[in-house]
Amino acid sequence: MGKIDFQKTGFATRLIHEKKEISPARNAIGTPIYLAATFGVDSIQQMDDIKDGKEQGFLYSRMGNPTTKVLEDKLAALEGGEAAICTASGMGAVGSVLIGLLQSGDHVVAADAVYGGTDYALRCNLPLFGIQVSFVDICNPAEVEAAITDKTKLIYFETPVNPNMRIADIKAIADIGKRRGVKVAVDSTFAPPPIQYPLQLGADIVIHSTTKYLNGHGDVIAGAVISSLENITRFKYHASAMICGSPTNPFTSYMILRGLKTLHLRLERHCQNAMALAKFLETSEYVDRVFYPGLESHPQHETAKKQMRDGMYGGMLSFSLKEGIRGQTARQAVDTFLKNLTIPTLAPSLADADTLILHPATMSHRDVPAEAKRKAGITDGMLRVSVGLEYIEDIIADFRQALEKI
Ligand SMILES: Cc1ncc(COP(=O)(O)O)c(C=O)c1O
Incomplete structure (x- = not known):
């Protein structure tokens, strides 16, 4: 295709077409963002x-x-x-x-x-x-x-x-x-x-x-x-x-x-924090079961050890609250626990710097049929935690005080 002679064109044409071609930005630390919908070709x-x-x-x-x-x-x-x-x-x-x-x-x-x-x-x-x-x-x-x-x-x-x-x-x-x-x-x-x-x-x-x-x-x-x-x-x-x-x-x-660029640093901390929180939850009298592949109590811990590397088991864990704590159903216990937590956000996502918590039965897995939920172990008392990057002692202290208030 030919080139426009901008000496001969009007302002509107220049506004749209006149630009300096940037030489390839080879040394840019951040990848350039090309918002163009379309790209011209010569032929x-x-x-x-x-x-x-x-x-x-x-x-x-x-x-x-x-x-x-x-x-x-x-x-x-x-x-x-x-x-x-x-x-x-x-x-x-x-x-x-x-x-x-x-x-x-x-x-x-x-x-x-x-x-x-x-x-x-x-x-x-x-x-x-x-x-x-x-x-x-x-x-x-x-x-x-x-x-x-x-x-x-x-x-x-x-x-x-x-x-x-x-x-x-x-x-x-x-x-x-x-x-x-x-x-x-x-x-x-x-x-x-x-x-x-x-x-x-x-x-x-x-x-x-x-x-x-x-x-x-x-x-x-x-x-x-x-x-x-x-x-x-x-x-x-x-x-x-x-x-x-x-x-x-x-x-x-x-x-x-x-x-x-920071994936490995973030993951290291997510994994450390999740392991520490999982270990704490295992010791709590209010917690029925903790599901974290890094725990020896996890039913597939050996498989996890084999295929997840360097002792890293991820930043996700689930746990279930006991039925009947101070006469409450598991669902009532979940509501009381969530009301008293201060650091985690109750939100349907995971893997953020912020600790997020979610009630699978009513949130991420709401539409899953009851029988499938039962098979998957998604009970009214189950909570899923995406353990964030906060100071782990703060996260554990927060979970401890919220559990004690159930
Ligand atoms: C394991 C897994 N796969 C896929 C998805 C869907 O991802 P997105 O919400 O980005 O569509 C999710 C969302 O939570 C997920 O947890």
Whole structure:
């Protein structure tokens, strides 16, 4: 395409077109934010070359954006995958995998406990597309294998599981997937690198709600999928860039790139604080059970020790209050406890610097059917804590005084 001679154009044309091309900002510490919706090309041939991957470049930000590409490449490298796509939310990532991979007549083997939104997608949305789902105890690989049929295309689970903190053996399930020709997707939101690496353990697909630890500051909603280039291309063209049209926006990508710089420091502290709070809760006379994979009392502690690295078990824990404390039902005890807590915020998210607390039965897992809740151990007395970065003695003191006031 030719160049405009600005000596000959009017003010409105100059306002729109006149600009100095910035030389590549190679030394910028923060990744530049490209808010452009579209990118010009010199010729139709060049557009074809970019589309075919013969030339690096961008055409339209729904299909690819320079800022988001930096994030995608970084996440692929961190997880040890070939490629990644970043989506508008964690559910966008979950949906991109489900819609991108499956078609009418297919079957999925899914964990009987997952994040409430994912549970809804599996239980209520997929059947509308003629896709059947069998729900299994994901901690029991034999049950997973037994549920596979000749129509099964995907095994889907989280580990640690939201909200009961159960641990699935990624390698054992990935081995089953390989043997039976079924893809394995792991939502690793609760334990991002450097805690666990599902692809290295044989999984095909890793999902993150990047809203959570990867960003880490509670100020964006976004998601990501990491896998082979072939899978990612499929998720993109069959789902995220097309029917769902839901990329991470460039400003959000920048925020996550910024958050990632301190991921390991934040995680170290989240893990230390969570372990200390879990140990304290185990000693409390008001607490029935504590679910934290780092505790020796956790039913899958040995699996956690094997696949979660360097003694890091994440910043998430759950616990249940005893029934009948001073004549109160578990739900009344929860209400009294929450009323007296001062540091945590009662809020439906996790992985922020701030400690967040949530009542799964009425919040994140509200729409999960009662029987499924029972199987997942989501009781009226259960609370989920995203342990923040505050001074741990303050968090423990706050939990202690609120427990004593039940
Ligand atoms: C394990 C897990 N996966 C996916 C999601 C969905 O993420 P988002 O809220 O970013 O859509 C959540 C949300 O809490 C989650 O906990």
